[in-house]
Amino acid sequence: MDIIVLVKQVPNTTDVKLDEKTGSLIREGLESILNPDDRHALEAAVQLKEATKGHVTVVSMGPPQAIEVLTEAIGMGVDQGILLSDTAFAGADTWATSSTLGKAIQQIGKFDLIICGRQAIDGDTAQIGPQVADYLHVPQVTYVAEIDNIDEKSVIVKRRLEDGYEMVESELPALLTVISEINKPRYPDVGKMIAACHEDASIKTWNAADIGVTVHEVGLAGSLTHVIKTYVPKFKRQGEIIEGDTKAVVRELIQKLGRSEGSTACKAVAAACRLEAS
């Protein structure tokens, strides 16, 4: 079984600090990590490889230093890595990214299964999996919590829903996006990681020409959506002290909460207490 895993190197957004004076992000010293959901995708692929005597290729699009996450993937047991790196790829939205990854997968050739993490923590879009699947005309199953059964022709998976799950059977080849519930990823093997750093190692780097795309199809130039503004949300604190006896204080607090805007939790309070918007 030939398996391809798509991974991304992301800034550790849980670690982001803000400059208290300017309110802007401090990007310096922000650690780059393998996207958490993608680690589960790798583990799922390596487990399938072990069970089916398969072959796993990991693919990532990113700057040259993203080779770090491919090295880590090889440490987990992946057979080969392909880094898609070219200044032309920079600034891509999900449309341009899925074109780039799709083209690269066509270049790799035959596959039975593509596994991705549900979403990356820097963008949280969850779009790349389904977009790559459509690019390659293969079926997709997203939010996969368990791979129940797999043979040469089909796979049966448990797909997580908000209020439960469904069991879905898909023809192969197919693309799955997995959630953290699916497995407990192994630690990468240091020996394998060191071996992956050798010159003749199993990691290749492809640029735009290697996958046969023009600069107009990829990166910022090939994108259909554009960020036109970013800002750090800053909330003006009301800093109000509510005084009085406990009952009255709590009643006032609930009213203030219920009449606050921009929050579903506040709306829930308002609905329960039948508060009219002020």
Place this chain on the structure above:
Amino acid sequence: MTVWVETDLCDACKLCIKACPYGAIELKGGSAYILERCTSCGACLEVCPKAAVLTDFKPRQIPDFSDRKGVWVFAEQRGGKLTRVSLELLGKAQELAGELGQEVSAVLLGHQISDLTATLVEYGADTVYCMDHEALKHYRSNAYTKLIEELVNQYQPNIFLLGATHIGRDLAPRVSRRIAVGLTADCTELSIDSKEGILLQIRPAFGGNVMATIANRYSRPQMATVRPGVMEMHKKPGKGNVIEYKAVLFENEIKTRVLKVVKEKKKGIDLSEANVIIAGGRGVGDANGFDILRELAEVMDGQVAGTRVTVEEGWIPPENQVGQTGRTVRPEIYIACGISGAVQHRAGMMNSRYIIAINTDSRAPIFQVADWGIVADLFDVVPEMTRQLKEAKEKTFGI
């Protein structure tokens, strides 16, 4: 294509640094300096009052889409029940369509679902496109995508909104790729740009640390998924038009089968995803003290968290710790009970939308970051709040 700064013209006003979405400009030797991280997006060019930022990048021609009309909403149903977010989107769609002078349509797919069309009209759909087919009984990506592609090609809408549910987030990207349009995920705000008449899509980015406004100038429909619970439902008097669209589907082109659907009760969720957090500090006193916090969390559909001290004392487990060494949280409501508000703790929760502080010490620093403070004993205030909310819920919902 590159971007550079004409240093003679630059007066170091820093507007470009502020405007750069990628943090790719810094001040160097008294003028702006473009770092390697630059993606040539051009945000700095627009804001520079001295026209000191230059580029060799030729702006792309924006196609004329003035013939594209209509705001569409994907009416998601599961087992014959409409999801709430679909009606919320119809509420927002009415507003957007009103500004554009266009109409609202709902796209409904499923099996034996024709009785849902009346609800969609009631909540603002001028037209409902209804597709009924046995193969649509359960949601499946390929089946839905094929039919929506046909519908979009036939009616050429301007805007297409879907709820950011597990179904919407599976379907929207697949459809967007199929019909070759851009897509913005998980928006929390939508508006129409008064100059260009385009849809401005606002969403949290970078783990919620920044908000980004995204435009979709080069393709139509302008597609976005929207988080459930953000938009408001609005009923609209009047009649709607139902168009039955004949769905032609073959099982062998769908390629997936839903074998069974199982409903399950929710398990405890991640603090970083909690909408409401009730947090306790030293003032909670001991492990048992957290019980009243749990009761309030239950009635508010929230999660319980604690400061470093409470974790070190073993009152709550480490995964519930908020603060610099614990988790950074960003709930809509954060209620700090008996927490003084050390700087490390504030760093972990100060981006919460609304903060409430309950503490007996009026000088506690937590009050400085709170929207509302109550100087009182948490053991009086918290149970009273639980009681009042419970009572209101029982009255309103009868539960």
